[in-house]
Each structure stands twice: as structure tokens, then as C-alpha cells.
Amino acid sequence: AQSVTQLGSHVSVSEGALVLLRCNYSSSVPPYLFWYVQYPNQGLQLLLKYTSAATLVKGINGFEAEFKKSETSFHLTKPSAHMSDAAEYFCAVTRNSGGYQKVTFGTGTKLQVIP
């Protein structure tokens, strides 16, 4: 079975401060990991994905994430928060299940950016 755990359902940072959103995964096979962002009343937008090519993955809007196998983690970071980063962020894991893709999402972390 595969799963992801997002630590902290709500995170608040000041504008310009470092953003760190935590995600730990569990997977019996090498995982493929994703971060998605969801703005209010909208669908999910892909921020970045890890597919084993490189452990440090750069995404859109200045976000990046580092895959650490020893810690089973895939934390999302951004050096300097912007007001427009306020949204909900979901970590997701996928694997080839009998030949078919199955994506499991975490419960999400709401990011608040304080002016």
C-alpha cells in the first residue's frame, strides 16, 4: 500500500519568509511523488514531480522539493513567500498498480501568508 502524510494542516509564514511544507511517504516500491496546489474553488495545479531523475526537483512559481529516500520525505520549499502563494498544497504518491496508475493524496496543508 502507498500513502503520504502531510505534517501540519495549517502553516502560516510572513511575506518574504521561507516556506516549508512537509510530506512523508510510504510505498513498497520506488515512488513517484508530486506536489499540487489548489486555490479556492479551483482544481489542482501541478507544482512539481519527482520521477527518480534527480533528487532535487524544481517546479513552478519558485517552489522546489527534495526527495530523501533515507527519510522517506519529499518536503516542499520556497525561499521567499509571496502573498499569491496562499493556497492549499497537496502531496501525492503514485505507483504502477498491476499496470495501472493509482494516485494517493495527502490531506493537504493550507498555507497562509501574512503581510
Added chain:
Amino acid sequence: DAGVTQSPTHLIKTRGQQVTLRCSPKSGHDTVSWYQQALGQGPQFIFQYYEEEERQRGNFPDRFSGHQFPNYSSELNVNALLLGDSALYLCASSYWGAEKSTDTQYFGPGTRLTVL
């Protein structure tokens, strides 16, 4: 290039009724997955369609059914609606290429279903 589209955007139904939600995948994509996102929760996988067949299913009752058409668009049907079915229903499309397990799913804006 049009992304994933869903219709309708909002829907209000009463308990016991039936509902059909529609999804058109991103151009070039042949696989459609459906997710239910309850308020304050992450999306939960309902099922996935490829080549007009349901290929994988999550832990949802048979009241949830779907269909994929030859043009790859898809419908989600829910029968005998319950209050607990109120949620945002998301459709995601992907391409079932050679690197299956790395395929990225692209999401539509969702359909907000309210059951009264």
C-alpha cells in the same frame, strides 16, 4: 491547447436523486480518472478509465459508475444520492504512454455537488 474541462461547475440535488458529471480530457490524453474531494480533505480516487473500460477502482460503492466515450471524454454517474456525497468532484486526464507510472495527471476545475 484546452486543458481538462468539466461540466457543470455547480449542481444541487436532493437525496435519492441521480446525477451525471462530465469531463473532457486534455488534448492528446487518453486516460481519465475521477476523484471525490470532501470539504477539508484531500482528493479520494474513485476510478480510472482507459480504452472505454474501468481499469481501476477505489473504495467507492457501486452507486458510483462511469463511462468513457471513443473521444476519451468521460461521465461519472452517482445513483441514490446521499448527503455524504456532497463534495467537489475532480476529473484528471493523462496519457498512457510507455512510462506509465510517471504519467502526470492534469486536473479540471471540478464540479461542486451539493446534496440536500
